[in-house]
Amino acid sequence: MMEDLDLLKKDWKRSENTFRQLSEFELYKMIHKKSSSIVKWILVISILEFIILRGLDFLILFDDEYQNKMNVVHLYNFEIILTVINYIVLILFISFFYKNFKTINASSSVKRLMKDILKTRRIVKYYVWYNLFLVAVSSTVAVFSEVKNNSILNAFYSKHETTLYLISFGIIVILFLVFWVFYKLLYGILLRKLNENYFELKKIDVA
Amino acid sequence: MKETIEQSFVQLLRENQNILHKICRLYTSDMDSHKDLFQEMTIQLWKAYPKFRGESKFSTWAYRVALNTAITLYRKSTKTIQTSDYEKHSFFIKQEDYNPEEEEQLKAMYKAIHQLNDIEKALIFMYLEDKDYSEIAETLGISEVNARVKMNRIKGKLKKILNP
Incomplete structure (x- = not known):
């Protein structure tokens, strides 16, 4: 084995003569090309997530029909307060995200770079879960308000309370599952290699 | 001013490009992938260059960024990388330098190295570059003791691949 490694070391040093040397002009062109970095993708997708999650909220709030319904059940003002809180939370999350994103540095150690990327990514994940929780809560409230204010549904509700609870719960669980699967796929593909390599490094350094 | 920084960077990069080529050779198995990875490395190096304060040699800093890339x-x-592509990628072994047996041994070694995972390849790279274990440990972000242990395990793994 040592023989093989010695031979390899010898060849390794000689191999420098075998690579086609790129000129300064060729290198100039290269450094200005588009990056194919995972960090770029994470940034783009994270920004999209922040925009979409808050954007949907915004659209719903200013829908006239929704406004009227909410006024009827005296929830419209509550919604406004909740929205303000949400925007404050959004700003906080974006600040944390930005702060962590800035620590991502290609000159760091291999382990540190992976850690910083995963940490940054986790912040957006927490923000997504926060929003899912809000969606679950507000849709439950909305469904039951709707039911109580609708005479036909209300009648149904009084007779089949358990069924209605189960159906609502079931729908929410299914929505969560669909979202979770989609999310896992997206980030599973993007971060699979990173997670595997990070796991490998942690295995080595278990001391 | 910006142009001078760019010029000095490109000059340093040209002088040290073999480090990048050697890493690409371990992490890719065909010319196109080699070129793509090399390009990404140069982009990452250029992006990180403003923060490089010369606390280490350019070559040391460069190989770390290249490994991270x-x-x-x-x-x-x-x-999908086919092993047959690897065979065609033998531009780095000059026949006249070695006897047929040595050449076969070398090809087998490189093939075995390609079966290692990304972290193991990094260790092999630094071993072949004669880096000491403290530098290997610092680059990877692990302890020196564990770097040595892992290197021994890799040697064992290579032995198993070469002598199944």
């Missing part, structure tokens, strides 16, 4: 940052295309 190969292991973590670079997003490969989903091309």
Whole structure:
């Protein structure tokens, strides 16, 4: 084995003569090309997530029909307060995200770079879960308000309370599952290699 | 002013490009992938250059950024790498330098190295570059003791691959 490694070391040093040397002009062109970095993708997708999650909220709030319904059940003002809180939370999350994103540095150690990327990514994940929780809560409230204010549904509700609870719960669980699967796929593909390599490094350094 | 920084960077990069080529050789198995990875490394180096304060040699800093690019940052295309591509990628072994037996031994070694995972390849790279274990440990972000242990395990793994 040592023989093989010695031979390899010898060849390794000689191999420098075998690579086609790129000129300064060729290198100039290269450094200005588009990056194919995972960090770029994470940034783009994270920004999209922040925009979409808050954007949907915004659209719903200013829908006239929704406004009227909410006024009827005296929830419209509550919604406004909740929205303000949400925007404050959004700003906080974006600040944390930005702060962590800035620590991502290609000159760091291999382990540190992976850690910083995963940490940054986790912040957006927490923000997504926060929003899912809000969606679950507000849709439950909305469904039951709707039911109580609708005479036909209300009648149904009084007779089949358990069924209605189960159906609502079931729908929410299914929505969560669909979202979770989609999310896992997206980030599973993007971060699979990173997670595997990070796991490998942690295995080595278990001391 | 910006042009001078760019010029000095490109000059340093040209002088040290073999480090990048050697890492690409370990992490890719065909010319196109080699070129793509090399390009991504140059982009990452250029992006990180403003923060490089010369606390270490340019070559040391460069190989760290290059390793990080190969292991973590670079997003490969989903091309499947066939071992037959590797055979065609033997431009680095000059026949006249070795006897047939040595050449076969070398090819087998490189093939075996390609079967290692990304972290193991990084260790082999630094071993072949005669880096001491404290530098290997610092680059990877692990302890020196564990770097040595892992290196021994890799040697064992290579032995198993070469002598199944």
